[in-house]
Amino acid sequence: MYKYVFKRIYQLIIVFFLFLVTSYVLFDSIPGNAFQNLLLNPELPPEAYEQVIKLYGLDKPLTERVFLYIGNFFQGDFGYSYKHYPRTPIDLIAERLPRTLMLFAMVNIVAFYTGFLIGKILAWRRGSKSETWITVTSVFSYTIFYPWFALMMLWFFGYKLDWLPIGKFLYPEKWYDAPYDSDVIFVSMIKFTAVVSILQILVYIFTRNIESLNLRRNARFAGFMVLTIASLFYWNSGDLLIQKPYAMDIAYHMILPIFTVTVVAFAGTALLTRTTMMEVMKDDFILTARAKGLSQRRIRDRHAARNALLPVVTSFIFTIVTIIDGSVLTETIFSWPGMGQLILQAVLEEDIPVAMASFSFIGIFALIAHFIADISYAYLDPRIRIQSQG
Amino acid sequence: MSNQKDIAKKIRREALKKNWRLFKRSKLGMIGLYIVIFFLFLSILQPILFITGVWNKGVYDPVVGYSEQFQEFLVVECPKEYPTEKYKKRSDCPGRTEVNIRTLFYSDAQVGETIIQNLQPAPPSSKHILGTDSLGRDVFSQIMEGSQVAFVLGLLSATLGVGISTILGTIAAFFGGKIDAYLMRQSDLILMLPTLPLLFIISAFAELQVWHLAVVLGTIGGLGGSVITIKSQALQVKVKPFVDSARITGGSRMNILFSHVLPNVAPLALLFMVFSVTGAIASESVLSFLGLLNIDMSWGLMIYLAQVEGFIFSGMKFWWLILPAGLSVTFLTGGFYLVGRGLDEVFNPRLRDR
Secondary structure (H helix, E strand, C coil): CHHHHHHHHHHHHHHHHHHHHHHHHHHHCCCCCHHHHHHHCCCCCHHHHHHHHHHHCCCCCHHHHHHHHHHHHHCCCCCCCCCCCCCCHHHHHHHHHHHHHHHHHHHHHHHHHHHHHHHHHHHHCCCCHHHHHHHHHHHHHHHCCHHHHHHHHHHHHHHHCCCCCCCCCCCHHHHCCCCCCHHHHHHHHHHHHHHHHHHHHHHHHHHCCCCCHHHHHHHHHHHHHHHHHHHHHHHCCCHHHHHHHHHHHHHHHHHHHHHHHHHHHHHHHHHHHHHHHHHHHCCHHHHHHHHHCCCHHHHHHHHHHHHHHHHHHHHHHHHHHHHHHHHHHHHHHCCCCCHHHHHHHHHHCCCHHHHHHHHHHHHHHHHHHHHHHHHHHHHHCHHHHHHHHC | CHHHHHHHHHHHHHHHHHHHHHHHHCHHHHHHHHHHHHHHHHHHHHHHHHHHCCCCHHHHCCCCCCCCCEEEEEEECCCCCCCCCCCCCHHHCCCCCEEEHHHCCCCCCCCCCEEEEECCCCCCCCCCCCCECCCCCEHHHHHHHHHHHHHHHHHHHHHHHHHHHHHHHHHHHHHCHHHHHHHHHHHHHHHHCCHHHHHHHHHHHCCCCHHHHHHHHHHHHHHCHHHHHHHHHHHHHHCCHHHHHHHHCCCCHHHHHHHHHHHHHHHHHHHHHHHHHHHHHHHHHHHHHCCCCCCCCCHHHHHHHHHHCCCHHHHHHHHHHHHHHHHHHHHHHHHHHHHHHHHHHHHCCCCCCC
16 A cells, blocks of 8 residues: 555656646747736836846746746745736735635535435436436536526526626625735635534544434434534634624625536536446345345445445545636636636736746646545555555 | 458448447437437538528628618607606616617607617527527527537547547557556646646637647547546456457457457447547637637637627527527537437446346
C-alpha cells in the first residue's frame, strides 16, 4: 500500500511539472505580447512595468522563461493583476475561492446524494414503466443545454414569479452599514456547512450497522433533528447573531443556482449508479441473498447498492475537478463573482497573470483530487492493493 | 480461399443482424436513433431546398437572408398608470399589433390610425415555419444550418478522438513498459487540464472555426480518459486464448495487433464515439454561447443572440427565438446519448437481458 502511494506521488509530481510547462507554453502562444497591453494602460506605474519584466524575464528565451515561471510558482509569486492593479492574483483567488467552494460543495453533495438514491431505484425497477419515465427525465436533464436551461430558470423564478433574486450574491443596500466583510460571512458559512456535513456523515456511519431498517431510519432522522436544532442554537448565539441576517441574505441568493445546478448534475450520478447497480445485480451473491429469503429492500440497500457505490464514489471525487470547470458557466449566468468568472474575465481581457495563477490553481486542485481518487480506489478495491504489492 | 471469405462475410452479416435485433429491443435506444435521423434529415434538407429553388437564397439564407414582413399596426398611446381596462401591466402595452405613439418618430400618424410597418422578429407563419429573428432571417433555416454544424463537428471530433484513443490504448496495452507509462501520464495530464478554461485560452490565440474546434476537441478527448478505458479493455483481450494461438501459429506483432486485438476493442470504441459526440456538440454550443467562436451560425450562437438582444427575459412572447435552438441542442445530444446507451446494452454482456 505505501509503495503504491509513493509511486503515485512520484508520478503525480512529474505530471504536475508537465502541467506547469504546458500551461506556460499555452499562455505564451497567445499573440499580442502582454507588454503591449501593459503599455496601453495609463494607470499602471512604471515600477510595475519593470517588475513584471524582471519577474517573467520576458527578454529571455522560452526555455529560461519556463524555468523562471516554475521557480516563481513555487514561491507563490505571480506578479500583479493588470486589471485590478495593486492586487495580486493570489489575493484575488483568495477572495473568490470561498464563494465558489460554498456554492459548489453544496451543489455536489446534494446532487450526488439524490442521484445515488434515484439510480438505486431505477436499477431496481428495471423494465417497469416508471423506470422508463425516470430514465427519460434524467437523460433529458443530463443532456439539456445548460446555459439555456439556467437562463430559463432565471426567467421563470426570478422574473416571472419574482420569488428569487436574479443575479449577484447579495443585496448591496442591505450591506451598507454591515459590520463584516462578505468574505468573513462566507468563511463562517463554509465552516458551519463543513462541520454539519461531517457530523451528518458520522451519524450515517454510526447507524450503518443497525440491523432493523426501521430503527436505522428513525435513528438517522433523530440525528438529523438534533443537528438542525443545534445549528439553530449555534446561529442564535453571540457573534453569529449579528452575522445571521447577512448570511441569510447570501443563502437566499444561493437557492436558485443550487437548485438549477442540482437538477442538471444529479442525472449523471443517477445514470452511473443505475449501470453499476445493474452489473452488480447479475452477480451470484444477489441470488444467494434472494435464496436466503431476505427482504427486497434489504437486498437492494445492503447487498447491491453498497457494491455499486465504489465507482460512484470515485466519480464523485473526480467531480471535484469539474467544480471550477463547471462553475464558469453558472457564475457567468447568475453573475456570481467566483473563480469561474475570474478566469473567464482574465482570459477575455488578457489579464495573463491572473489567468495563469487561476489556471495553475485549478491544476493543483485537480492533482489533489486525482491523488485522493487513486488512493481511495486502491483502499476500497482490494484487487488493486494486492496487485501493487506483487 | 474464396469460399472462406464468403463464410467470413456471412458470419459478419449474421452478427450484425443479431446485434441489430438486440438493439431494437431497447426502446429508448430506438427513440434516440429516430431523433438523430430526424436531425440528419433536417441538415440534408436545407441544401436540397436551396438547389431545387424551393427556397430563395436571398430570403432564406441562415446568415445573410432577409425577409420583409409588413404588417398593419394600430397606433395607440400607452397610459402612464397601470392597470387600466385594456392593459394589465406595463409590459402589455403596446400589444402585438399595436405601436406606441411615443416611440413613433418617423411617421406623422395619429392615435387610432393604422400604419404599415416592418415587423421583426416576426412570429411563425406559413412562409416562415419558425418565424424570423430580429434581423429578418428565417429561424427554421438557422436550425437546419445549426444541425449541419453539429453533425460535422460531432462526427469529425468523435472519429478523430476515438481513432487516437483506440490506437494509443491498444499500443499501451500491447507493448507495455515505458510506452505505457508515458501514455498513461499523458492522459493524467490531459485529465488535469480544466476543459472549458483551456478552450477559452485556445480561442484567445486562434480564431476557432468549426473544423478547428473539431480537431481540438477530438485531440483533447482522444488523449484523455478514454485511452485508459480502452487500454484496460485491450489488456483483457490480450490474455484471451485466441491471441496466444495466433502468436504460436507465427502471427507477427502487427498482425496480432491489427487483426485480433483491435477488432475486439472496436465495440467499446464505437460506444465512446457515440458518447463523445454528445460532449462535442455541448462544448461547441457553450463556446458559441459565450461568443468565443468564429462561426456564422449555430445553435449556441442563436441562443447567444437571443440573450444579448434581450429576448430571453421577454418570456414566451418571442418563444420562437428561445425554444427551438435550446431544444435542438438538448434533443440531439440526448438522442446520441440514448443511442449510446442502447449500444451499451448490446455490447456489454453484463447488462444484457439474457
